[in-house]
Amino acid sequence: MSETLVDVKPIDPSKRTWIIATGCVGAVGGVATAIPFVSTFQPSERAKAAGAAVEVDISGIKPGEKLTVEWRGKPVWIIHRTQDQIDRLSKVTDQLADPNSQRKPGEQTPEYAMNPGRSIKPEYFVAVGICTHLGCSPSDKFTPGPQASLPDDWQGGFLCPCHGSTFDLAGRVYKNKPAPDNLEVPPHMYLSDSKLLIGEDKKA
Numbered sequence: 142m143s144e145t146l147v148d149v150k151p152i153d154p155s156k157r158t159w160i161i162a163t164g165c166v167g168a169v170g171g172v173a174t175a176i177p178f179v180s181t182f183q184p185s186e187r188a189k190a191a192g193a194a195v196e197v198d199i200s201g202i203k204p205g206e207k208l209t210v211e212w213r214g215k216p217v218w219i220i221h222r223t224q225d226q227i228d229r230l231s232k233v234t235d236q237l238a239d240p241n242s243q244r245k246p247g248e249q250t251p252e253y254a255m256n257p258g259r260s261i262k263p264e265y266f267v268a269v270g271i272c273t274h275l276g277c278s279p280s281d282k283f284t285p286g287p288q289a290s291l292p293d294d295w296q297g298g299f300l301c302p303c304h305g306s307t308f309d310l311a312g313r314v315y316k317n318k319p320a321p322d323n324l325e326v327p328p329h330m331y332l333s334d335s336k337l338l339i340g341e342d343k344k345a
């Protein structure tokens with residue numbers, strides 16, 4: 142059973158935030174874990190309680206943008222990667238703890254996302270936006286290059302503010318970080334070029 146969402150728009154940070162209230166014990170300096178949330182997303186209470194799959198219109202996500210929706214009470218990111226961002230994935234392979242998503246087979250990465258981009262389509266990356274260490278929500282660090290808390294050869298990705306874990310733009314965790322695993326890729330499938338179903342896949 143799926144819940145249809147209409148008019149999902151790109152993130153508007155001014156309208157709504159999502160606080161990950163669980164986990165993140167011992168966060169450095171009490172760093173806030175708020176991330177922008179899609180203002181128009183309004184799943185029914187019934188659908189949320191049932192953990193229903195959610196249908197998302199992805200046609201409005203421009204290259205380089207991220208949309209966040211809720212599935213089973215968790216934030217799920219849909220990132221429309223640019224060709225440059227896709228190309229940068231291969232530059233960090235040697236720095237990653239599990240570049241081929243071979244740890245915990247079937248748990249963090251569905252079989253159809255067992256590829257360097259961890260996705261069905263190279264341009265769209267879908268992931269649960271919760272750090273695999275203690276559950277904070279990593280921040281977007283899409284801009285490559287030197288910047289605070291990141292290496293000079295940063296290729297774009299995510300930084301968890303709680304204890305400094307970093308992930309590339311396929312949610313693959315860097316080596317020697319507190320987070321043990323790559324970000325979870327939830328079950329998902331395309332219903333059409335513009336419609337994505339999160340929470341079910343062709344095996345369901």
Ligand code: FES
Nearest residue numbers: 272274275301304
């Ligand atoms: S929760 Fe500790 S690094 Fe993310």
